[in-house]
Amino acid sequence: MQAAPPEDSCRDEELLACVIRGLIGDARHVAVGNASPIPAAAALLARAEGQGRPYVSLLQSRKHNFFTDGGRELFDCAGRGRVDVFFLSGAQIDGQGNINLVAIGDPARPQVRFPGSFGSAFLYYVVPKVILFRTEHSRRTLVAKVDFISAPGTSAPNVYRPGGPVALITNRCVFLFDKDKGRFRLASVHPGHSAAEIAEHTGFAYDAPETVGVTPKPSVQSLRLLRGAVAGELAEVYPQFTAQVFGRRHGSAS
Amino acid sequence: MPRIAPSIEDALAAVTDGCVLAVAREVSGVAMAATCALVRRETRNLHLIALPTSSMQADLLIGAGCVTALETSAVSLGEFGPAPRFAAAVIAGALRMRDATCPALHAAFQAGERGEPFAPLRGLIGSDILKYRIDWKVIDNPFAADDPIVLVPAIRPDVALFHAPMADRAGNVWIGRQRELATMAHAAEKTVVTVERIHPGDLLADPVLAAGTLPGFYIDAIALAERGAWPLPLPDHYPADQEHLAEYARLAATPDGFARYLERYVHASRAA
Known part of the structure; x- marks a missing residue:
């Protein structure tokens, strides 16, 4: 087990979790799907800071999950407007906010096949704040046009669409999504990264201000919560991630 | 009244070649022992529908050549990576694929259970x-x-197949909070269930247990299969066998490795 990092430095995962926590804002219910340890950490951090608000549903967890009506309950909840924030990713994400979770190439005879769209083709439409998340920021993943639209970033005006993307967080930067323009705007680059680097590694066109700010580092209080209470809760669902990032194991004393 | 079958193989008589078979997602209770029995029996041309996703079960059935059509929102081995036999079959054009999204499958089964179109x-x-x-x-x-x-x-499968913690002698099956198992059974023509154990009393007599019980009315065959979800988890009862799933993911990455997996863990258990 490694020693805890000092409070004036933070790991990339901690920075991203705190950025996402900021984007969550004030919410009543944040749901997190499978294989999303950093968004889960952000949601649990929001709950720790909000002293119990928001409700957090980690779909993979037994403990952090109140559903009793089967797999449909999350979707019924979301359709009824009772999920405020959700997270999605994509094997490919394009500049219009379209995500691809299905295939590269012709979907009928693809070159690469991914697991599938899960609930994205519904949740992306009905959850008001969908935060896109991709820790590989490259021209391979952030493309001009996805090969398969699992769920589109925007819809025609007559399509029922109370929800959609608000931001895209990567290992290099934060993009905010402009719903009216249907495209991303570079909001900040993470410490140690530059606007030129973002342009080099992004396959889609986006808007950018003349000078781009740096993503703010987490506060000492947030880092303490993250490394303490949040890491303890997260270990139930993501033991390997928690041990790797926070240097602690499920059940270890805080 | 459903009978407690003398063996898993007997209980699976309803799963015939070419039938539409509905299976449960990993956290609900996957009948893996029964799935291995279907592979051993060389079941063919299944139209598999996952409610709403699948993991190793679909991958195993596809790799073993049991499936010609698949409707699902995803097939993935989760933290063990992509489902290799599923991906290979799609890339080879060997599978009639119907991609869906989770709530569409839930909604289609709910229409099925109500008899709506x-x-x-x-x-x-x-x-x-x-x-x-x-x-x-x-x-x-x-x-x-x-x-x-x-x-x-609406989806009205020929057979629904899942694994549950217990059944009583009258064929009532306790599913707890895994409510989509009830939806699956209501929508299906026939339902086959494997269970960890036989409950000595009447599950419907106790109101606490009755709320989580699927009545035997909906069930056609039950077989006892201790650790019948292995190597997948049975929530609240046992966790996934991480080592075994890692081994599966490694072997199933190639056709030869998958054949070795079948030989070692699926065909060998007939003799055991």
Whole structure:
């Protein structure tokens, strides 16, 4: 087990979790799907800071999950407007906010096949704040046009669409999504990264201000919560991630 | 009244070649022992429907050549990576694939359990999922102006198959909070269940247990299969066998490795 990092430095995962926590804002219910340890950490951090608000549903967890009506309950909840924030990713994400979770190439005879769209083709439409998340920021993943639209970033005006993307967080930067323009705007680059680097590694066109700010580092209080209470809760669902990032194991004393 | 079958093989008589078979997602209770029995029996031409996703079960059945059509929202081995036999079959064009999204499958089974022809669902419009699903339709909401909405046809599978913690002698099955197992059974023509153990009393007599019980009325065959979800988890009872799943993911990455897996863990257990 490694020693805890000092409070004036933070790991990339901690920075991203705190950025996402900021984007969550004030919410009543944040749901997190499978294989999303950093968004889960952000949601649990929001709950720790909000002293119990928001409700957090980690779909993979037994403990952090109140559903009793089967797999449909999350979707019924979301359709009824009772999920405020959700997270999605994509094997490919394009500049219009379209995500691809299905295939590269012709979907009928693809070159690469991914697991599938899960609930994205519904949740992306009905959850008001969908935060896109991709820790590989490259021209391979952030493309001009996805090969398969699992769920589109925007819809025609007559399509029922109370929800959609608000931001895209990567290992290099934060993009905010402009719903009216249907495209991303570079909001900040993470410490140690530059606007030129973002342009080099992004396959889609986006808007950018003349000078781009740096993503703010987490506060000492947030880092303490993250490394303490949040890491303890997260270990139930993501033991390997928690041990790797926070240097602690499920059940270890805080 | 459903009978407690003398063996898993007997209970699986309803799963015939070419039938539409509905299976549960990993956290609900996957009948893995029964799945291995289907592979040993060389079941063919299954039309597999996952409610709403699958993991090793679909991958195993596809790799063993039991499946010709698949409807699902995803097949993945989770933290063990992509489902290799599923991906290989799609890339080879060996599988008639119907990509869906989770709530569409929930809605279609709910329509099926009510005997209705279809269910409406928000979302989907503008996605390529909808584009490739020629069996799904878009209509105008008849109760509002200029409001397109998707309709998905009801799903009424020939057989639903899952694993549950217990059944009683009358064939009632306790499913706890895994409510989609009830939906699956209600929608299906026949339901086959494997269970960890036989409950000595009447599950419907105790109101606490009765709330989580699927009545035997909906069930056709039950077989005892201790650790019948292994190597997948049975929630609240036992966790996934991480080491075994890692080994599966490693072996199933190639056709030869998958054949070795079948030989070692699926065909060998017949003799055991």
